[in-house]
Amino acid sequence: MSRFRPPxxxxxxxxxxxxxxxxxxxxxxxxxxxxxxxxxxxxPETLYKWIGTFNYEKAMKSAHFWAAFGRTILLLTIALxxxxxxxxxxxxxxxxxTYGQRALRTxxxxxxxxxxxxxxxQFKFIFNDNVGLVNNALQxxxxxxxxxxxxxxGQLAFTAILVAEMWSSTSVFAILxxxxxxxxxxxxxxxxxxDGCTPWQSFRHITLPYIMPFIYIAxxxxxxxxxxxxxxxxxxxxxxxxxxxxxxxxxxxxxGYVDAKMGYANAMGYISIFLAIFFTIYFFRKLNAARSExxxxx
Amino acid sequence: MRIRxxxxxxxxxxxxxxxxxxGAGEFDGVTLQAKLIGGQQYEALYARIGEWEAKTGAKVxxxxxxxxxxxxxxxxxxxxxxxxxxxxxxxxxxxxxxYPSLYTDLTPYLTAEFIGEYVPSNIAASKIGDALVMLxxxxxxxxxxxxxxxxxxxxxxxxxxxxxxxxxxxxxDTWDEYKEQAIFFTDAPNFYGTxxxxxxxxxxxxxxxxxxxxxxxxxxxxxSPAFNxxxxxxxxxxxxxxxxxxxxxxxxxxxxxxxxxQGFASGTIALxxxxxxxxxxxxxxxxxxxxxxxxxxxxxxxxxxVRTGWSGHHGFSVTEACENKEAAASLVAWLTNxxxxxxxxxxxxxxxxxAVWDHVVSSAEGDAYRTEVLKxxxxxxxxxxxxxxxxxxIEATNLIYPELxxxxxxxKSIDEALGDAQEAVDEMMQENGVY
Numbered sequence: 001m002s003r004f005r006p007p008x009x010x011x012x013x014x015x016x017x018x019x020x021x022x023x024x025x026x027x028x029x030x031x032x033x034x035x036x037x038x039x040x041x042x043x044p045e046t047l048y049k050w051i052g053t054f055n056y057e058k059a060m061k062s063a064h065f066w067a068a069f070g071r072t073i074l075l076l077t078i079a080l081x082x083x084x085x086x087x088x089x090x091x092x093x094x095x096x097x098t099y100g101q102r103a104l105r106t107x108x109x110x111x112x113x114x115x116x117x118x119x120x121x122q123f124k125f126i127f128n129d130n131v132g133l134v135n136n137a138l139q140x141x142x143x144x145x146x147x148x149x150x151x152x153x154g155q156l157a158f159t160a161i162l163v164a165e166m167w168s169s170t171s172v173f174a175i176l177x178x179x180x181x182x183x184x185x186x187x188x189x190x191x192x193x194x195d196g197c198t199p200w201q202s203f204r205h206i207t208l209p210y211i212m213p214f215i216y217i218a219x220x221x222x223x224x225x226x227x228x229x230x231x232x233x234x235x236x237x238x239x240x241x242x243x244x245x246x247x248x249x250x251x252x253x254x255x256g257y258v259d260a261k262m263g264y265a266n267a268m269g270y271i272s273i274f275l276a277i278f279f280t281i282y283f284f285r286k287l288n289a290a291r292s293e294x295x296x297x298x
Numbered sequence: 299m300r301i302r303x304x305x306x307x308x309x310x311x312x313x314x315x316x317x318x319x320x321g322a323g324e325f326d327g328v329t330l331q332a333k334l335i336g337g338q339q340y341e342a343l344y345a346r347i348g349e350w351e352a353k354t355g356a357k358v359x360x361x362x363x364x365x366x367x368x369x370x371x372x373x374x375x376x377x378x379x380x381x382x383x384x385x386x387x388x389x390x391x392x393x394x395x396x397y398p399s400l401y402t403d404l405t406p407y408l409t410a411e412f413i414g415e416y417v418p419s420n421i422a423a424s425k426i427g428d429a430l431v432m433l434x435x436x437x438x439x440x441x442x443x444x445x446x447x448x449x450x451x452x453x454x455x456x457x458x459x460x461x462x463x464x465x466x467x468x469x470x471d472t473w474d475e476y477k478e479q480a481i482f483f484t485d486a487p488n489f490y491g492t493x494x495x496x497x498x499x500x501x502x503x504x505x506x507x508x509x510x511x512x513x514x515x516x517x518x519x520x521x522s523p524a525f526n527x528x529x530x531x532x533x534x535x536x537x538x539x540x541x542x543x544x545x546x547x548x549x550x551x552x553x554x555x556x557x558x559x560q561g562f563a564s565g566t567i568a569l570x571x572x573x574x575x576x577x578x579x580x581x582x583x584x585x586x587x588x589x590x591x592x593x594x595x596x597x598x599x600x601x602x603x604v605r606t607g608w609s610g611h612h613g614f615s616v617t618e619a620c621e622n623k624e625a626a627a628s629l630v631a632w633l634t635n636x637x638x639x640x641x642x643x644x645x646x647x648x649x650x651x652x653a654v655w656d657h658v659v660s661s662a663e664g665d666a667y668r669t670e671v672l673k674x675x676x677x678x679x680x681x682x683x684x685x686x687x688x689x690x691x692i693e694a695t696n697l698i699y700p701e702l703x704x705x706x707x708x709x710k711s712i713d714e715a716l717g718d719a720q721e722a723v724d725e726m727m728q729e730n731g732v733y
Binding site for chain 1: 371380397487496547551561564689692693701709
């Protein structure tokens with residue numbers, strides 16, 4: 001009688017398989033299943049009622065969901081572009097510094113050390129219409145004699161959130177691009193100088209292609225970050241007023257945990273995940289293209 | 299003979315337990331896990347848990363202390379995960395109906411006489427159907443009108459108001475007068491006539507009580523929404539008119555209770571409908587610029603002659619899954635008995651037991667401000683009514699408040715906003731199988 005002996009590769013992979021199954025696969029499958037049920041946290045028995053694609057249809061037909069979806073993409077697009085431009089500028093400036101650069105790099109990373117929740121509270125106070133720093137400064141300087149409703153007006157609130165996001169995360173771009181700048185070889189730049197290239201031409205045709213892979217990595221990381229933006233928005237406006245700053249995850253968070261409608265929240269979550277997947281694929285394609293341009297594609 | 303002895307012993311034990319004064323060693327070896335609302339203001343009462351432990355021999359293990367919103371999320375997670383091994387939980391009349399299966403009916407563990415010692419309207423608001431799911435503590439909330447006295451004593455104000463309206467200037471008794479005076483007093487951006495909570499359950503609660511005071515209702519008997527009515531439109535119009543007139547701070551739609559409290563204490567708000575817990579803060583020299591200048595009056599009435607009175611109270615509940623319900627009920631009774639309520643209400647909060655009301659009013663004699671506050675809130679309490687007792691109240695408020703905000707900010711007309719809110723709530727109720 002021969003006993004079953006699993007192949008060595010299976011034995012070696014088994015711990016990883018078990019951990020991944022327990023930590024990732026089971027919750028993922030359970031949440032996917034629950035998105036086909038009317039599951040409410042307060043009524044556990046609803047987890048066993050199958051309602052097909054009702055939640056998905058409801059989300060697809062919901063104007064509020066698509067408005068939040070669109071707003072998230074808008075925030076993503078504007079925030080990523082502005083952060084990238086500012087981060088690039090910051091990195092180029094810091095790269096020029098010859099004395100105290102290390103100290104500057106450390107200071108540049110300070111905003112990344114704050115919890116997003118605290119950043120939210122900080123900017124909520126700064127933009128408060130009555131006691132906030134911005135309005136007080138504007139009124140003291142004689143630039144305004146009214147209380148500007150920063151967190152109430154749709155566009156102003158969006159701007160306020162954008163400022164908070166940029167304050168906390170521009171340094172991600174700056175640090176990664178700075179790392180890219182350190183890796184740019186000196187020879188081609190010096191050769192360009194000898195050939196009479198302007199500073200703009202050497203930046204555009206030599207420096208930029210070298211740092212593009214770093215920019216795309218930063219974009220991919222931050223696109224996932226902004227696509228799941230929740231904490232800062234939750235604290236500053238909670239998606240309001242009148243849904244003017246509602247993003248995907250403030251909507252999904254409220255539906256799941258306050259309204260306790262976890263099935264519906266999961267369905268919206270699964271639709272939203274496609275957004276994150278799309279941006280990740282897009283930026284990784286761009287990254288590979290940039291790498292092959294440099295002859296680095298593997 | 300032995301059986302009869304045992305029976306009488308059991309009866310005696312039960313009697314002692316239901317009276318809220320458990321006998322020594324009665325629950326020896328029992329450990330109760332509790333999830334309680336946290337905060338400095340509640341600690342004095344929790345110190346009495348030690349006395350109950352000494353009396354009964356039981357132990358209380360407080361495994362969670364959070365505010366009600368966080369507790370609410372934790373209870374929902376517990377229900378979902380089935381982690382219901384704990385026994386005693388803090389509860390609130392506005393949240394209670396969301397957990398119909400979580401808490402047990404306390405009636406079998408208490409005498410009718412003991413229950414009769416609480417204010418009847420508070421007991422009614424502590425029930426889901428016929429089940430008494432919590433015992434109210436001395437943390438009763440209903441809003442009355444706070445105002446700055448000085449602006450009503452100002453001769454220029456009196457003359458200008460008389461010239462404008464033909465009436466004498468006095469704190470308002472109707473919501474129309476309130477609106478008119480708020481607009482009259484406003485001198486933005488330095489001084490505003492009033493302010494209101496502008497989001498979440500807070501604004502829907504205020505809207506709810508205004509709808510009632512206008513003669514309408516938020517829900518029909520079958521829980522279908524009923525606020526898209528003339529009364530509902532008048533109620534929402536009150537919020538919209540004040541915002542449009544600039545009589546409220548422009549950020550009011552993002553304000554919650556703390557912002558309102560701080561706003562009135564800054565001395566830049568003339569009229570403020572607010573909760574009793576702020577009375578001391580508003581008149582405190584260290585905490586408020588309005589100190590010494592605060593008047594308190596019963597809340598105004600709507601056009602139907604009904605006063606607003608959305609109320610809520612804290613309480614303690616016992617879980618259905620608790621293995622020692624007698625011990626847990628005894629603890630809950632102890633924490634809300636006369637001595638406990640006297641202790642809690644001595645710091646300012648309003649009691650929910652008739653005898654304790656008499657006690658706090660008589661003990662405030664000689665303190666003019668405290669007496670004014672208590673009389674105003676005693677009158678306010680007589681008009682109180684609870685939040686709608688449906689498990690979908692909070693979910694409904696999450697559908698209603700963005701629409702109210704949309705009307706206030708001018709994104710939608712009052713008719714559109716109420717129509718959309720009514721449609722959303724109707725759909726939600728049907729989806730949940732309510733009708």
